Amino acid sequence: MFTWDFFLSAVIDGLAYSSMIYMASLGLVIIFGLMDVFNLAHGAFFGLGAYLFVTLYYLTGNFVLSAAVTLALGALVGLATERLVIKPVYGNPLAQLLVTMGLMTLLFTLIQLIWPTGLTFPETSNFLVSGYIEVGSLRVRVYKLLLASFGFLLFAAVSLVLSKTMFGVKLRAGTESRELAEVFGINVSTLFMVAFSLGVALAFLGGALVAPLTHATVELPVYFSLLSFAIPVVGGMKSYTGAFYASLLIGFIDRFTAYFAPWITFAIDLFVMIIVLVVKPEGLFGR
Template sequence: MSGFIESLQYVFAPQIINGLSIGIAVILMALGLTIIFGLLDVINMAHGEFYALGAYLGVSLAALGVSFGWLLVLVPLVMAPLGFAVERLLIQRVFHQKDRHTLTLLLTFGLAIILQDTYGLVYGSQSISTEMPISGATEVAGMFLPNYRLFLMVIGVVIILAVWLIVYRSRFGAMVRAAAFDKDMAASLGVPVGRMYAGTFAFGVALAGLSGVLLAPIYSVFPTMGNDFLLLAFCVVIAGGLGSIKGTVIAGLVLSQIQSISSLYISPSWTDPLVFSIMVAVLMVRPQGLFGRLGHA
């Protein structure tokens, strides 16, 4: 019995906690993605590049002497107007076309390539390591965990709760959900649907930028950094249900734990295919994912 307990403590506990920290990181990345799809019905292929832009803005502002606490405030404030402008100037140009799903996907994919190449030209192709804003480690369950990872998990939960409150307990969230459920009815009741679309896209982009600031100290900063999390974030969003915040959180936690624990038994190169296989299995049973759309759940 004692051997089993020691196995849980020294073998599984580190993987579970590591999976939890990765899960929070993926959820932060996926939240903006799922909110944008939930209202606009747009699959934003440039979301990973907005995440990278947040990290690069954090690096640039930190070089000017801005503290980490202020970065968490300033970067989303800078990213939100950018997201608003992208939606108004680019997305809206093709949004009302008959084949808008294909057009918006190609548009955001092209934007992702432009942004990625721009980062390489401005900052170079080499990785930029950032200093840990919170140093030291704390003993948890007989092992020492970096304080910054603990901070990431705590602030990640706070952000998830804040997003839930905004979407489900605020006037803005009520208008967003009304527009997602029936935009014509919402417009007839006085909801400014166009501004809701732009505001929601800006909100999703701001979340991506905030994620970049939070994850840069752990994963470093480089032009293609968005690709590392984007595929897993898409798996989380699709498995949880396109546009469902609850589904994103649950799927993010479950898939990251499966990925982390399975690495004990299989080669790390097989953990991503395993996650993709689980996503496919979920879609075979429930094509709509685990939960419904933003306007419905």
């Protein structure tokens, strides 16, 4: 039966879930959409970030410190991956698919070996993480509101960096024409190294921030791996703004479907992607 509390609960869940999807896909938007690198291991990086964060939280009991260390580890993993795995196969999409598929398989195996049963994020005394507030007769977890807000702040920060800074201008120039960018003195190799490391670090951070709600489960990297590829497709490969709006679209459709027809929740996400590919193959905001 429809009630306003029911509707408000679905809206809040939709905003939180949209932020989760956006954080999962943002690194891939940079790596896949802007750099034209097919990174099938992105979902594994996201899942690994969740596992590392929960492990660090058990060790330190400090949420911010655990998230910061996870972000730093993600940047280091991204740096090593770009130098050792990705750099030799720039410009070769088939080789990129093969090497990142191998890396994905390796990371999935390591996750299952180290954390075979997954990790549950513990209940804490921190009000912002585990607390609830009353909105009318509705009981809402505070962390969902924080997660939704962080998604909007992250979108604003990324938009500012990519559109208003020299790093963003150089990155877009390097992806449009690497040879021409190098002629104008841009060190594209270093630029791509930094951008790839940033993309992987954001994947680690995304996994860390969703862990308090989803926990670190075996299904987490697989589930968000598929969703993270759906977002650039729906929003447009080279559109970082499109990724945000696509996340909102899929997030709200997914959550409202979960409230009324939970048995088709995941299928509806992929169905939206198929419809967009048929109607507008370049994506909703693609050019």
